[in-house]
Amino acid sequence: MTAPSAQSLPSVPASQASTVSEIDFSCRLPLLVFFISAAKWLVIAWVFELIASIKFHSPNFLADYAWLTYGRVHPACTNSLIYGFAVQAGLGVALWLLAQLGATPLPQRWLVTFGAILWNLGVTLGVVGILLGDSTGFTHLEMPGYAATLVFIGYLLAALWGVVNFRQRRERKVVATHWFLLTALFWFPWIYSTANLLLLTFPVRGVAQAVIAWWYSQNLLVVWFSLVALAIVFYLLPKLTQRELHSHYLALFAYWMLILFAGWGGIPNSAPVPVWIPTLSTIGSVLFLLSVIAVALNVCETAGCSLKAARGKPLAAFLLFGVAAFVFAALLRAGIALLDTDQTLQLTWFGPALSQLNCYGFFVMVMFGALYFIMPRLVGIDFPWPKLVRAHFWIATIGVVLLVVPLLLGGLMEEFKLQNASQPFLLVTRSTLPFLRVSTIGDLLLLIGHLFFLTNLVGLTLGFYRARAAAAYAQLTADLFKTAGAKA
Amino acid sequence: MNLGPLIFLAAFFSLACSWFGFVLTPQLQIGRLEQTNTVPAGALYPVMRPGLARQGLGVYRANGCAYCHSQQIVQTGTVCDVILTDPGTNQAALLVALRQLRPLLSETEDKEMMTGLPKTVRQGLSKEEASDLVKTLNSTSAKAAIWIVPIGSDISRGWGIRRTVAEDFIFDYPVMLGSHRVGPDLANVGVRLSDANWHLRHLYAPRSEAKDSAMPPYRFLFEKRRIEKTRSPEAVVLPPELAPEPGYEILPKPEATALAAYLVSLRANEPIFSAPVSVAAAPLAPDTNAPAGGAASSTNAPLTNAPAAK
Numbered sequence: 001m002t003a004p005s006a007q008s009l010p011s012v013p014a015s016q017a018s019t020v021s022e023i024d025f026s027c028r029l030p031l032l033v034f035f036i037s038a039a040k041w042l043v044i045a046w047v048f049e050l051i052a053s054i055k056f057h058s059p060n061f062l063a064d065y066a067w068l069t070y071g072r073v074h075p076a077c078t079n080s081l082i083y084g085f086a087v088q089a090g091l092g093v094a095l096w097l098l099a100q101l102g103a104t105p106l107p108q109r110w111l112v113t114f115g116a117i118l119w120n121l122g123v124t125l126g127v128v129g130i131l132l133g134d135s136t137g138f139t140h141l142e143m144p145g146y147a148a149t150l151v152f153i154g155y156l157l158a159a160l161w162g163v164v165n166f167r168q169r170r171e172r173k174v175v176a177t178h179w180f181l182l183t184a185l186f187w188f189p190w191i192y193s194t195a196n197l198l199l200l201t202f203p204v205r206g207v208a209q210a211v212i213a214w215w216y217s218q219n220l221l222v223v224w225f226s227l228v229a230l231a232i233v234f235y236l237l238p239k240l241t242q243r244e245l246h247s248h249y250l251a252l253f254a255y256w257m258l259i260l261f262a263g264w265g266g267i268p269n270s271a272p273v274p275v276w277i278p279t280l281s282t283i284g285s286v287l288f289l290l291s292v293i294a295v296a297l298n299v300c301e302t303a304g305c306s307l308k309a310a311r312g313k314p315l316a317a318f319l320l321f322g323v324a325a326f327v328f329a330a331l332l333r334a335g336i337a338l339l340d341t342d343q344t345l346q347l348t349w350f351g352p353a354l355s356q357l358n359c360y361g362f363f364v365m366v367m368f369g370a371l372y373f374i375m376p377r378l379v380g381i382d383f384p385w386p387k388l389v390r391a392h393f394w395i396a397t398i399g400v401v402l403l404v405v406p407l408l409l410g411g412l413m414e415e416f417k418l419q420n421a422s423q424p425f426l427l428v429t430r431s432t433l434p435f436l437r438v439s440t441i442g443d444l445l446l447l448i449g450h451l452f453f454l455t456n457l458v459g460l461t462l463g464f465y466r467a468r469a470a471a472a473y474a475q476l477t478a479d480l481f482k483t484a485g486a487k488a
Numbered sequence: 489m490n491l492g493p494l495i496f497l498a499a500f501f502s503l504a505c506s507w508f509g510f511v512l513t514p515q516l517q518i519g520r521l522e523q524t525n526t527v528p529a530g531a532l533y534p535v536m537r538p539g540l541a542r543q544g545l546g547v548y549r550a551n552g553c554a555y556c557h558s559q560q561i562v563q564t565g566t567v568c569d570v571i572l573t574d575p576g577t578n579q580a581a582l583l584v585a586l587r588q589l590r591p592l593l594s595e596t597e598d599k600e601m602m603t604g605l606p607k608t609v610r611q612g613l614s615k616e617e618a619s620d621l622v623k624t625l626n627s628t629s630a631k632a633a634i635w636i637v638p639i640g641s642d643i644s645r646g647w648g649i650r651r652t653v654a655e656d657f658i659f660d661y662p663v664m665l666g667s668h669r670v671g672p673d674l675a676n677v678g679v680r681l682s683d684a685n686w687h688l689r690h691l692y693a694p695r696s697e698a699k700d701s702a703m704p705p706y707r708f709l710f711e712k713r714r715i716e717k718t719r720s721p722e723a724v725v726l727p728p729e730l731a732p733e734p735g736y737e738i739l740p741k742p743e744a745t746a747l748a749a750y751l752v753s754l755r756a757n758e759p760i761f762s763a764p765v766s767v768a769a770a771p772l773a774p775d776t777n778a779p780a781g782g783a784a785s786s787t788n789a790p791l792t793n794a795p796a797a798k
Contacts, residue, residue: 056670059694059704066708071552133550137662166492174491182492183499190503194511199662206658208519210665215510219503259499263506270562271665272652274517280509344562344642347669421644425672426700 026105027096028378030112030158032461034092035371037120039454041084042364044127046447048077053440057433067131075142076130082140082220083123083151086363087188088116090228091155093370094181095162096378097235101177102169108161115157122150138199138213140220145200152192159185176251180231183259184224191219207273218266221358222288222333226258226326229366230295233319236373237302240316241309246301250294257291265333268346282337285330292330299323314393318369321397325361329354332408344418349432350411353404360446361400368396368453375457379464388452395449402442410435518654526758533760536659537753544750547743549662551706558666559675559754563651564640566764568618570609575602576629585628589621608635635766648676649757650765656756671703678754685725687748688740693730709744712736 052073054061062068099106106112126143129135135142143151162185166178195216198204204212230251238245245251264284267277303309303320310317332354336345345351372389376382383389410432417428526533537545548554575582579602586598589609601607609632610621618634625632638650652675657663666673681687689696692710694703710724715737722745723737732738740748759765 055704056702059702061704063704064707066551069551069706069708070704071555072550074555075552135550135552137549137554137664139667172490174495178491179495179498182495186496186499187503190507194507198511198515203661204515204519206518206521206660207654207663207665208514209661209663210657211514211518212511215506219506256498256502259502260505263503264509267510268667270560272560272656273514273654277510277514284506344669346667347558347560347562349668351668419641421641425645426698426702429670429702430700 033116038089045080103171119154177235184227225363254294261287285337322366329358348411348414353407384459399445406435406438540749541753544746547747554664554666556670561648569635574631581628684748
């Protein structure tokens with residue numbers, strides 16, 4: 001087994017060095033399933049995204065197929081992105097990090113793999129269900145109940161062994177990453193079961209549904225994403241930049257502020273609910289900035305407060321870009337929450353742009369960094385096309401900027417024009433078309449990036465199994481020759 | 489030190505807080521909302537949508553209409569207009585009061601004011617100014633009333649006469665408020681466009697009804713059928729450039745009919761306690777609205793309830 005050349009292996013005390021290959025072996029199968037499936041879902045999500053995006057320029061595009069209508073393709077895209085890629089990859093990385101930090105092999109790798117397969121089955125059923133018109137109608141929770149059940153069981157099967165692994169850990173030290181990861185593992189089943197039970201199984205009445213759906217979205221897309229991605233950043237960034245994490249306690253402060261306040265945000269001022277709900281939500285969004293400031297300070301100090309830390313290190317660049325998007329998105333969220341009720345900015349293109357900035361610019365970018373780091377270590381060989389990693393970073397960065405910035409500006413312009421009621425609505429929405437055209441180019445670039453990503457991951461895995469097969473074949477033939485020689 | 493239990497408690501405590509705040513409490517407050525009465529008419533509101541419209545809600549959900557259309561009217565505040573409903577017996581005193589109010593207008597204009605009532609005396613007042621003015625006018629034995637007018641760009645765009653509130657949705661499942669407006673808000677589309685056939689034509693070919701519309705056509709909700717003997721009465725009437733070849737007609741599938749029925753049923757415009765608005769009927773029925781005290785008390789509490797009342 002050749003060591004990856006680009007980065008050094010994660011440092012493990014000498015006394016436990018013998019377990020490194022053991023840990024890698026225990027994680028290999030389930031995590032390869034998680035990561036390759038995640039990369040595949042990302043490509044699928046972006047095919048949907050591109051179809052949805054083109055429909056704005058030409059409404060007749062694929063309009064005669066019910067399953068390809070915008071209102072089905074769009075949720076199919078978001079669900080593939082969130083459940084197919086984000087949560088799946090996040091869960092895989094969490095398991096790997098817990099095994100590494102605890103210097104303990106992942107227990108029950110077959111059950112974890114089974115969980116990963118159930119998860120993927122669930123997401124597949126869910127996305128097909130959405131395309132067939134079975135969507136639940138709740139944003140970010142569109143997958144119908146039968147798919148949600150599979151997804152939930154799959155998650156529990158995998159996450160449980162992460163927690164057991166933490167209990168059995170040989171390296172007893174608890175670092176900030178542990179706090180973030182264990183909380184994330186616990187967080188998802190609670191919010192997912194609450195949302196599914198109260199919205200699908202025993203639906204609550206009226207707008208209470210909308211409030212619960214907002215609460216769920218916020219807890220998944222802001223709290224869960226932040227917990228997992230920041231855990232990765234606090235672990236990986238010091239490794240990649242060969243510096244110590246600036247402050248353990250600042251990271252813990254960020255953790256507390258995140259879990260206490262971030263879950264309250266996300267309910268727009270325009271919502272037809274009693275006023276205390278958006279008011280509390282605004283307070284939550286603003287107090288969450290405490291966490292954001294702590295993260296920004298900590299990451300900045302850790303990286304030496306200069307972009308030099310990321311020079312020639314595309315993985316560190318992915319992480320730093322992600323943290324920048326995290327800070328920017330949180331500032332914008334607090335900004336819109338503080339605006340008065342007459343602001344309907346969230347109902348313009350500003351809203352989707354902000355959500356992409358958080359989901360893609362922050363979480364997916366950090367995930368790219370993590371998966372590029374972990375994958376070569378899992379299989380013990382380097383990427384077949386290391387240059388694609390760097391190319392992917394640049395193409396993803398340009399893609400995200402082209403996707404998000406024009407829509408943010410277009411949304412601001414739209415809001416400004418809509419304040420004047422004499423402007424016909426149709427003209428205002430038409431005036432956003434140039435911004436949409438640029439964002440479609442961004443989508444296209446991101447799709448190319450995803451293809452690079454998938455190619456590298458699949459190439460790496462195939463290379464690994466081909467080498468194993470070749471070794472096994474050589475072993476077998478050698479044995480055959482030996483026995484043949486013995487007989488002769 | 490084994491920090492595992494502590495981490496678990498931290499996560500449990502903080503998630504329980506937001507669960508209590510944004511799941512349990514809204515359920516106790518909004519989840520138990522019952523039908524209310526319109527103010528001042530006292531009719532039950534909302535009423536459940538007809539069965540076909542409820543099916544249409546399912547079509548709306550399945551095809552993700554809510555990704556481009558919101559159902560929430562935003563209101564920036566409320567202003568008060570003062571309406572004169574009855575000149576009363578002491579018209580000379582009323583004239584003096586009106587002259588003080590509007591010194592720039594001529595006497596004849598003030599006299600015109602008293603014919604063809606009800607008429608608006610002043611617009612865009614705050615609640616206090618309006619009730620002072622009503623007091624002044626009522627002291628002359630005339631009868632004046634406060635007319636509540638919600639304001640905001642959605643309302644001046646004609647999308648609704650008041651903001652949408654939780655009560656508007658108590659019978660809907662799922663509630664799809666929408667988070668993005670690619671197309672116009674639909675909270676009151678049944679008021680604006682009450683003809684189901686218009687909606688069918690628009691669903692079949694949006695640009696036939698709204699030039700430059702960005703909405704995709706939903707032809708999969710319709711079927712083309714050969715005309716047997718006579719045209720079906722349900723066939724969609726289309727402009728010649730969109731009509732099928734002679735001998736064929738376009739019929740809405742049941743989904744399209746249901747969706748159109750749902751769209752026509754979208755009318756969140758009744759005046760209710762939590763979203764007060766005066767509708768034209770109110771000042772015309774002085775029996776229910778005329779006593780200034782009564783009018784003021786019916787407006788008082790709701791006005792303080794409105795989130796951004798100016």
